[in-house]
Amino acid sequence: MRLPRSPAGWTMAVFGVLAIIMGVVGLVSPDTLLKSLGFEVLGSRPSGDYTKTFMAASSMASFNMGVYYLVAVATEWRPFYLFTVWFRLVTFTVFTILVLTDAAPARFFGVAAWEGLGAIATGVALWFERKRGTSVPSNP
Numbered sequence: 001m002r003l004p005r006s007p008a009g010w011t012m013a014v015f016g017v018l019a020i021i022m023g024v025v026g027l028v029s030p031d032t033l034l035k036s037l038g039f040e041v042l043g044s045r046p047s048g049d050y051t052k053t054f055m056a057a058s059s060m061a062s063f064n065m066g067v068y069y070l071v072a073v074a075t076e077w078r079p080f081y082l083f084t085v086w087f088r089l090v091t092f093t094v095f096t097i098l099v100l101t102d103a104a105p106a107r108f109f110g111v112a113a114w115e116g117l118g119a120i121a122t123g124v125a126l127w128f129e130r131k132r133g134t135s136v137p138s139n140p
Helices: 007-028 030-036 051-075 079-098 106-132
Strands: none
Touching: 007 030, 007 051, 007 079, 007 106, 030 051, 051 079, 079 106
């Protein structure tokens, strides 16, 4: 695995590694992930409760997304970097709405904030690189 070659690449790499870590945590210990997000953890689950199934699916998605981010970093796939800025702002908006409408606990806003701040960090890095002309080619 190559180290990132640009500031924007570093923002992507940090998110990718953390997405992989959170994915692994959710697969190995879904209750730990639920607690960290501010959700109540039940001692036992009634028949028909698919919370742990959903946690496994979303954790696997998180793991996969982390891998996608790291592949983009390894190849310096800049169009993907830009795509993530806009999509993470959408994610920030949706997660914030979930908290504001009480569909998710207030602590879940941390996930929204992480998405929003990550989008801004990558966007600012891309902007500065473009302004300075220091970005690396998308296919070195």
